[in-house]
Amino acid sequence: MKADMGCKYRAYPTGTQESVLTGWGHTGRALWNVALEQRVYLWEQRGYTLRSAEQCKHLTAARADLEWMGAFPAQAGQQILRNxxxxxDNFWNPEHPAAFPARKKRGHRLSLPFPGQAVDVRKLNRKWAEVRIPKLGWLRFRLSRAIGVTIRNATVSRDGNGWHISFGVHTGRKPDAPNGKPACGVDFGVAAPRSCPPRPNHASCHRP
Structure with a gap:
């Protein structure tokens, strides 16, 4: 079953964990690029469509031959190929505005995806929790809000603001149908909404 809601939290890896995650991030980027080039080559040369089920077999062989690939979590590699x-699929779907899959450059945001069954989460207190990552151990993160019911996938990533852990969760709730009304914007700089009483001969309200 697919996730229908995402939750993102700030993660705080130790120095050793950060070094490992950075190395894994570059390995995952290399795996994506090689897998993409392999698919493009086979299609252009033979008209053959390669999918993740077959590439996962190649990944197993590469993990046995290459030490740096063997150190990479198998679950993350398989998830990259499924992604x-x-x-x-999104590119070929006329209802999905997606471009052709692109190669990931070295400066690309580091990202490590895992299936939900590969991770485990435990709550430490009201503000902190930990997620168990294969071959890494427990990674601490700030529990800024409740995670949800069932975790379908997890992604460890790094951007300009630091490390994060994202969970795709299944809530069992279907999306609300469009109500046909105009969209309404919210100013997040407002601490509390306040309504203004109507004034005669004045179409708008303002603060004194």
Whole structure:
């Protein structure tokens, strides 16, 4: 079952964990690029469509031959190949505005995806929790809000603001149908909404 809601939290890896995650991030980027090039080559040369099920077998062989690939979590590698499947499916879907899958440059945001069954979460207190990552151990993160019911996937990523852990969760709740009314914007700089009483001969209200 697919996730229908995402939750993102700030993660705080130790120095050792950060070094490992950075190395894994570059390995995952290399895996994506090689898998993409392999698919493009086979299609252009032979008209053959390669999917993740077959590439996962190649990944198993590479993990046995290459030490740096063997150190990479198998679950993350398999998830990367499945994500590539989805990128191709979105590209061919006329109802999905997606471009052709692109190579990831070295400066690209580091990202490590995992299936939900590969991770485990435990709450430490009201503000902190930990997630168990294969081959890494427990990664601490700020519990800024409740996670949800069932975790379908997890992604460890790094951007300009630091490390984060994102969870795709299944809530069992279907999306609300459009109500046909105009969109309403919210100013997040407002601490509390306040209404103004109507004034005669004045179409708008303002603060004194």
């Amino acid at each position: 590539l499947d989805r990128a191709y």
